[in-house]
Amino acid sequence: MVVSDDDVGDNARFTLTLQSEDERVHRWFRVEPTSGQGRTPVVIRVNDNTDLDYDAGLRSARLAIIASIQDADGEMQQVASSGVKINILDSNDNSPIFNETSYSFTIPEDLQPGSLIANVSATDKDSGEFGKITYSLRGFGMDKFGTNLKHGNLYLLGSVPPLHGSVSVYVRVGVSGNQRPVFRGSPYNVSIPENLPPDSPVVAVRATDPDGPDNQVEYRIGTGADNFYINNTWLG
Template identity: 30%
Template structure:
């Protein structure tokens, strides 16, 4: 009279009476056995579940405990469970119909921060029925990653005579962790007393890694310096990394040429002796100068700025050699004064002057002294 349900009653007992027309009757018992069909899918009930899991959770840790049951009987009620991903997690039977979801290998939040695990329970019916439960396991961070700088080393440049607290560059480090474990602060790494740096003028901003030079520098005293910058996270305990920052001081043209010869100390300058018979190209003397700067700022050139007889002498632009430009004539005076300009190649250029004198003597007058000059 209505559908049968094996799970509600697997047998039905009936009493059947047969009555004839003469009023005689008989009773028999009818026993109806209901045969089970696979009409119930397995059921999964979670008893406990832990999420999130710290990424340093040891393998074998129980993540979830659940039970399965099937209202059918026989093969229709026999259940097996399977896990989708078995690389980091697995299922193991506990007792009776209980199963445990456990970790089987080390976890790494930086590689995978969340696992979505599907557990499928299937019965042995024909066709089998299944049910699936999803466990979402979040992985919480532990401070297992030190900061990493985006460069293996840094080179920064500053021009000498810089303004105080000038910005010269920035260091940057990232931390693969999250939260406080990834919050990076910067500082100068402490230096042992025996290894004090040649320059204590460098500062680093703790929040953004900006590097500053605190005072004006002089290229002629300090051409480069190195410091070690440390990046530290806010984990407990904190992890840190170090990087070398090299500061290179760039030269400015702030030094004029210095004339070494002839001496320009204000004392009476000795005269260069030139025989009147000297040929054109004769080396009278050489102006020697140096420049404390470097590069093109120290490239010197020599120019004849003024002379008693401009056409008699010439100055080599590159070497500063003063030579006779033409033969000496009787009309040339015996004493000559020259002023040589020494100029560097900076922008703007700086210069100095060298004053010298030359004395023209006949060969018989200057021969002994001339020989002395050669010996010198």
């Protein structure tokens, strides 16, 4: 906008002010510059947007720019005015707000997946597209819980207590007995008199088992020795 005064010199000087029936307009807007001379471009700037809220029902603001000059007595006289209507457009200037800063819920451990846990939603003071809210979950355990993209709320998606069992298993390694017994001092050479009485001891033999002391060694005499016998286990 341009304000012009066809006078010359100091006679072309004027001051500019805003006027409105709504006192808030003087806080919301200001005119620049506040004085001019001759042909002067003028702009209206936002001074303070407090309460300048479309969502509170404010759709427009009306004001007038007043041009005044100083008369011979030094008094300011209004010589021109121009009405201005400022339309207020909506913007996405409000964040969604929940009723509580945090929520706490208790659910049974056998609650079925897909069940509704609680109604949780937010409100947005913005209108139209700016007032639409999209919900999502973040944080630990979100794999077991879900929400509705448009309506919010909290749902159980998966079983909360994992069902499992456990048992202790012990394995003991036993001896397989795959080693042959070994005689000590083998071969044995023994001489006896021909008149040795029956049941007389002839020689003591002993074998050991490499598989360990728990494996018992049994003894027997091979064929062709019918006149002799042996204890089948070591007793010493």
